[in-house]
Amino acid sequence: MARTILDKETRRQQLLDAAIRVFARRGYLETSIDDIITEADVARGTFYLYFPGKKEIFLAVIDHYFELLSELVKELMAREWPAKLERARLKEHVLTWLRFFAEHRDLTKVIYREATSIDPEFEDRWNRLSETVKRFLVERVRRLQRNGVLRETLDPRAWALFMEGIFHTAICNYILQSDRPDLDWLAEQWVDFMLWGITPERRP
Amino acid sequence: MARTILDKETRRQQLLDAAIRVFARRGYLETSIDDIITEADVARGTFYLYFPGKKEIFLAVIDHYFELLSELVKELMAREWPAKLERARLKEHVLTWLRFFAEHRDLTKVIYREATSIDPEFEDRWNRLSETVKRFLVERVRRLQRNGVLRETLDPRAWALFMEGIFHTAICNYILQSDRPDLDWLAEQWVDFMLWGITPERRP
Amino acid sequence: MARTILDKETRRQQLLDAAIRVFARRGYLETSIDDIITEADVARGTFYLYFPGKKEIFLAVIDHYFELLSELVKELMAREWPAKLERARLKEHVLTWLRFFAEHRDLTKVIYREATSIDPEFEDRWNRLSETVKRFLVERVRRLQRNGVLRETLDPRAWALFMEGIFHTAICNYILQSDRPDLDWLAEQWVDFMLWGITPERRP
Amino acid sequence: MARTILDKETRRQQLLDAAIRVFARRGYLETSIDDIITEADVARGTFYLYFPGKKEIFLAVIDHYFELLSELVKELMAREWPAKLERARLKEHVLTWLRFFAEHRDLTKVIYREATSIDPEFEDRWNRLSETVKRFLVERVRRLQRNGVLRETLDPRAWALFMEGIFHTAICNYILQSDRPDLDWLAEQWVDFMLWGITPERRP
DNA sequence: AATGAATGAGATTTCATTCAT
DNA sequence: CATGAATGAAATCTCATTCAT
Incomplete structure (x- = not known):
């Protein structure tokens, strides 16, 4: 060579x-x-x-992802959320995330499918990543609940959990599986479901 | 010995x-x-x-899980769903699932955290499992939409995806993490979110 | 069963x-x-x-062969050799051997191809078998030499060695290989070669 | 280490x-x-x-032997055989072979005692080796028969078979057994036997 | 700084033999 | 006597890591 x-x-x-x-x-x-x-x-x-070894390069891969994600979170946190629930703004928000994952397919594949199952240290790193995002979400929800634009009976921690889960499969079972995932359709469905659940419309 | x-x-x-x-x-x-x-x-x-080896006993574990799960699905499919969306019935349904996972903690841990990342054959087995459940969900949703009790703009495939995701994290990040997971709280939040999303109540 | x-x-x-x-x-x-x-x-x-084990059944196989062969040797020793070199008698003698091996193909295959290479104990058993036959041959040759019908410069031990060798390949590379070995042709060639070597005939 | x-x-x-x-x-x-x-x-x-494993290194050993032997055969084929049967030349020829085996005792031991009994693939390799040598012998005999210096009734294939056999035991039961094998005695006996068989001398 | 042959701990796997039924 | 599930010593093989060049 x-x-x-x-x-x-x-x-x-x-x-x-x-x-x-x-x-x-x-x-x-x-x-x-x-x-x-x-x-x-x-x-x-x-x-x-x-x-130093295989484990460490994998951790470095996670760290690399962490940095990219941190930048995204920072950017999203900078964007001021509207006082009211604006469908368009929410969708844009969701799309930003989805595009990020679609862009970093390989990396996302590695992280989402492996990081939690190989090694305690990998899991730990992954959990810190996950916590960062969830704290951000919980805080936003609390603010909106205080403004009265968000259902009071909603437990922010439960919601953050649900969002994480939807992210997970949206990524693993849709974005990573299809060759040309329809991110717009996904974001549309997501926002509708998040806003109104499965009940027929009784919107104003 | x-x-x-x-x-x-x-x-x-x-x-x-x-x-x-x-x-x-x-x-x-x-x-x-x-x-x-x-x-x-x-x-x-x-x-x-x-x-024959480690791989094969792992596959046998997955198959064992598949059988248990199939029994559960069969049982749930036998239960007639109500024509209307009944909160109590839905919650009971969700709880049945959650209890299953809580009961088979070890097995669930193995399957949910590893099955997709170890080997293509494991992944294949897992996907067949996942598809079985999703087909069941999609079919139920379609029926309810025909009855007009379920929002028409909801895409059943998207919904099944979301449900799978919520299951995933509910299991991995809540049930498997806490020593005494509050399944009732989780089911309560789940059903509320599923029915009405995050929007403040405008229920009848 | x-x-x-x-x-x-x-x-x-x-x-x-x-x-x-x-x-x-x-x-x-x-x-x-x-x-x-x-x-x-x-x-x-x-x-x-x-x-008691694999080794022992193999030894028992050798012993079984030994018994069959001993019977043959005993029978051949009983036959009185002629005082002169009679081509026909020699050929009959050789054919008796060849027929024995052709009859016990499987057994012969095992013994000739393996007995010497697997285990010291196998080898030992084999050598005793081989010695028995060679002693018989040497003794016959000596007698014929004394009668003056056999070349004096021929060392009986060398001859026994050569005979054993010819047996070996005749068996391994001809009898065991062909489906229908031509024993008569083989015996004919054998006797001619043994009697006169490769030199053109100068027979009486 | x-x-x-x-x-x-x-x-x-x-x-x-x-x-x-x-x-x-x-x-x-x-x-x-x-x-x-x-x-x-x-x-x-x-x-x-x-x-890749034990089997393969054994095959490599056979191949190594094959190469050494091929060189010897090539060298012997280069030597022009005399038109007549010269005792001295024949003996030299036989001695060359015997010396080769005596020189490569270890290798010869491995090949002659095991190669045919371990594995079909080994046997195959061995047979190719054996064929190479026999073809060489057959061709030489044919030439001498055409010149009339070699008995016409001798079937070259039978002779090659006998030679191979004598080689085999000469090697296995004499050269490999004795500490100081008398190669000269062996060659002497060999050539005599090959030329005149066991019949008393009627040489010119 | 870069190379890749060499290492060896630790994994997997085989199969002759034993022994409870 | 006969059975065949169970045993475990001893073999094979892998691969992350080291280090002489």
């Missing part, structure tokens, strides 16, 4: 990218260091110059 | 039970055949008399 | 016959106790009532 | 050499991968870097 010398950060990213692709394709368990270095076209020893 | 002779089915079940406990405790990846035979108090060779 | 009770000797022979067939078909190494009991249609435990 | 890095071919040869020694000493069946790596002073994993 040609001996290419790259600066540390580029090489690290090259390995990380390769790992994301391979993990997405074969899953954590079935992925061997060999798969990663073959994908990255790098020698065995080189891998260990950048990551 | 004491040599006990059991009939084939009992011994198989003993191994399966042991496997469920160990998989739930340590996860598929971290579980070795050694762990399983220690838990089952059985000799190494005995394991291979009943299962 | 039906529980059939047979007298000890019959059951032993049943197992021995099965073993000969399986050893001939698959070789000692590739043959498992399982193969033998399947072929004999006998339970696992039953095998161990008659033979 | 000291970590020595060798080029691929050297390491492979080191393993092959170790395997030959161990196979010769303990036989195929009794040899474990462990024995081979201990003999080669190499780690367990290193073995699997070069050979």
